[in-house]
Amino acid sequence: MPGTTTQSPTPKIVFKDVRKEFTVKDRAGNRRTSRFTALDGVDLEIADGEFVVIVGPSGCGKSTLLDLLAGLDRPTGGRILLDGRPVTGPGPDRSVVFQQYALLPWRTALGNVEFGLEATGVPRRPRAARAREFLGLVGLSGFEDRHPHELSGGMRQRVAIARSLAYDPGVLLMDEPFAALDAQTRESLQDELLRIWQRTGKTVVFITHGIDEAVYLGQRVAVMTSRPGRVKQVVPVALGSRTATDDLRSSPEFARHRHRIWSLLHDEVTRAQRLEKEEVSV
Amino acid sequence: MSPVPGTTTGSGTTAPDSAQAAAPLSAPALPAPSAPTASAPSEGPSSDARRALATTERIRRSVRRLPHLLLGGATRSAAIVALVLLWEAAPRLGLADRTFLPPFSEVAAAWWDLAADGQLADNARASLVRSLSGFGLAVVCAVPLGLLIGWYRPVADVLGPLLEVFRNTAALALLPVFVLLLGIGETSKISIVVYACTWPVLLNTISAVRTVDPTLLKLAKSMDLSAARVFQKVILPSSVPMIFTGIRLAGAVSILVLVAAEMIGAKAGLGYLINASQYNFAIPQMYAGIVTISAIGVAFNQLLVALEKRLSSWRVPAGG
Numbered sequence A: 001m002p003g004t005t006t007q008s009p010t011p012k013i014v015f016k017d018v019r020k021e022f023t024v025k026d027r028a029g030n031r032r033t034s035r036f037t038a039l040d041g042v043d044l045e046i047a048d049g050e051f052v053v054i055v056g057p058s059g060c061g062k063s064t065l066l067d068l069l070a071g072l073d074r075p076t077g078g079r080i081l082l083d084g085r086p087v088t089g090p091g092p093d094r095s096v097v098f099q100q101y102a103l104l105p106w107r108t109a110l111g112n113v114e115f116g117l118e119a120t121g122v123p124r125r126p127r128a129a130r131a132r133e134f135l136g137l138v139g140l141s142g143f144e145d146r147h148p149h150e151l152s153g154g155m156r157q158r159v160a161i162a163r164s165l166a167y168d169p170g171v172l173l174m175d176e177p178f179a180a181l182d183a184q185t186r187e188s189l190q191d192e193l194l195r196i197w198q199r200t201g202k203t204v205v206f207i208t209h210g211i212d213e214a215v216y217l218g219q220r221v222a223v224m225t226s227r228p229g230r231v232k233q234v235v236p237v238a239l240g241s242r243t244a245t246d247d248l249r250s251s252p253e254f255a256r257h258r259h260r261i262w263s264l265l266h267d268e269v270t271r272a273q274r275l276e277k278e279e280v281s282v
Numbered sequence B: 001m002s003p004v005p006g007t008t009t010g011s012g013t014t015a016p017d018s019a020q021a022a023a024p025l026s027a028p029a030l031p032a033p034s035a036p037t038a039s040a041p042s043e044g045p046s047s048d049a050r051r052a053l054a055t056t057e058r059i060r061r062s063v064r065r066l067p068h069l070l071l072g073g074a075t076r077s078a079a080i081v082a083l084v085l086l087w088e089a090a091p092r093l094g095l096a097d098r099t100f101l102p103p104f105s106e107v108a109a110a111w112w113d114l115a116a117d118g119q120l121a122d123n124a125r126a127s128l129v130r131s132l133s134g135f136g137l138a139v140v141c142a143v144p145l146g147l148l149i150g151w152y153r154p155v156a157d158v159l160g161p162l163l164e165v166f167r168n169t170a171a172l173a174l175l176p177v178f179v180l181l182l183g184i185g186e187t188s189k190i191s192i193v194v195y196a197c198t199w200p201v202l203l204n205t206i207s208a209v210r211t212v213d214p215t216l217l218k219l220a221k222s223m224d225l226s227a228a229r230v231f232q233k234v235i236l237p238s239s240v241p242m243i244f245t246g247i248r249l250a251g252a253v254s255i256l257v258l259v260a261a262e263m264i265g266a267k268a269g270l271g272y273l274i275n276a277s278q279y280n281f282a283i284p285q286m287y288a289g290i291v292t293i294s295a296i297g298v299a300f301n302q303l304l305v306a307l308e309k310r311l312s313s314w315r316v317p318a319g320g
C-alpha cells in the first residue's frame, strides 16, 4: 500500500491558494451582477497514488474544487498543478465519476465503457476487449449487452467506474459517487473501489457527505470550511491493514477518527447555518 | 359524414382493447426463456441436443401463444368490426338517410369497382407521390436545419418567436397564398405539404438538441471531446427519439394537408376523387375514397410508430 506521506518529493496534485468566484445575477431581469466567492485560499497537496477524501458542509465548494481539477472550469486565482504543470483544461490523464452516473442511455454497458476509450483514440479491436476486461473488474461480466435502464443503480455506478478506469487515467476524481445507493451496495462498492485502487495504484480524490465513508476509504481526509470553502484541516487516517477481514468499522481506531472528523465538521455546519440565517435576515 | 356514429364507439373501445391485448401476450412470454437456460448448465454433453431442445421449446412457446395472438387480434379488431356493422345496419334500418350514408356493402362494392378499373390506384399513386415527396423533402431539410439551430443557442433564441408564429399559423389557412404564388399545379401542393411537415420536425429537432442531458455534456467535456465529436456521439444519438416523434407527427400532417389541398383544383389524387364523387353525387365512391385515405393514414402511421419504437427502445424500458 502506498505510504501516507505528505512530503513526497513531487506531489501529484497541488492546490495553491486557489480561489473561485462566480458571477451571479442579483435579481431576475436585473442587469446588475455581483461576485460570489465559492472557494478562497484552498491549499492541498496530494501525493502520487494517494487516496484523499474531501468532506465539508453542503455548498462549501467541493464540487467546484473537483471541476477545477478536472479542467472543466478555471480558477479565479491561485494555481492548480498536476505533475508540476498547471491545469489548463480537461485531459485523459484524469477521469471523473459523476454523482448522476452520466451513462449514455442508448449504449449498452459495454458501449459506455468503450465511450471512454474512443475518446482517447484506442483502436476498435482492442477497445471491446479492454471494455470487457474492466466490466469484469467491477464484477459486471455477463451484463455487457444490457442498457443502463436494465441495470440497478449500483450496477450503473459500477459501469461508470469501469468507464473511468478503462482509459487508464492517473487520477480518478469522484464526486459523491455512492450517495444515491443503499447501505449494502455502497459498502460493497467501497470495498471494490479500495481493491481496484490497491491494484492499480491510481491517485483518487473522493468527495463524500458520509463521515464513515471518508474514514473507511481515505488515507487522508481533508475537511473543508463552510463558504467560502478552504481546507480547514487534513486528518491522516491510520487504521492498520484494510484487508483484514474483521469489521473495521467497529474498531476503536475507526471510532476515534470518526469522532475527530465529526467534530471538525460539526463546527463548520453550525457556522454555515448561522451564515445562511444572517444572509436571509440582511 | 360517415364515421360520426362510429368514432365515439371506436375511440371508446380501442384504448382498453390494446391494454387487454398486451397483458396476455407478456404473461406466457416470461416463463418461457428461463426454461432453456435452466436446463443448459445441468447437462452439457451435446450442444446439438440443447439447440434442438431450444428449438422445440420455441415452437411450443409460439403454439401456446397462438390462442393469445388470435384473441389479441380479435379484441383489437372488435371495435372496427362493430363500426362496420353499425355502418351496414344504420342505413338499412332507416336510422340514417341511405342516399347520404349508403350501407358499407355498397361502399365496398364501389371501392372494388374503383380498384378494378385502376382509378383508385391512379389517384392513390398521385396522392402518395405528392405527400411522400413533400414529407421527404421536409424531413431532409428540417432535421439538419433543426440540429443547426438547436446547436447554436443564440440562433435558437433569435428564431424562437418567429418559429412559434409559423408553427401556430394553420398550414391550410395559407393554402390560398400558396395557390396565388405557385398556381394550382403540383408545385403548390407539394409546397404546402413541405410547409406543414416542416414545423413538427423542425421544432422537435430543435428542442431535442436543446434538452440533451447536461451531465452527458459535462461528461463529454471532461473527456476532452471535440465539438464535432460531442455532436456525433452525444447530441445526435440522444436526439433521435424526439426527432422521430416529430417525423411521425409530420407523417400524419402530410396526408391531412394534402387531401385538403387536392380538394381545391386538382385533376388527380384521393382528395380529388372524394371531391369529384361528391360533386357527381357518386356517394358510395366518395366513401370509398375516404376509407382508402384512412387506411393509408393508419398504415403510414403504423410504419412510423414501429420505426420510432425501434430507434428509441433505450428510452422507455422495453416491454413495459
Ligand SMILES: Nc1ncnc2c1ncn2[C@@H]1O[C@H](COP(=O)(O)OP(=O)(O)OP(=O)(O)O)[C@@H](O)[C@H]1O
Residues within 6 Å of the ligand: A022, A023, A024, A036, A038, A056, A057, A058, A059, A060, A061, A062, A063, A064, A065, A227
Ligand atoms: N455555476 C455557478 N454559478 C454560480 N454559483 C455557483 C455555480 N456553481 C456553484 N456555485 C455556488 O458555489 C457554491 C459551492 O458549490 P458546490 O457545488 O461546489 O458545493 P458542494 O460543496 O459540492 O455542495 P454539495 O455538498 O451540496 O454538493 C454554492 O454555494 C453554489 O451556489
Ligand SMILES: [Mg+2]
Residues within 6 Å of the ligand: A062, A063, A064, A175
Ligand atoms: Mg457537490
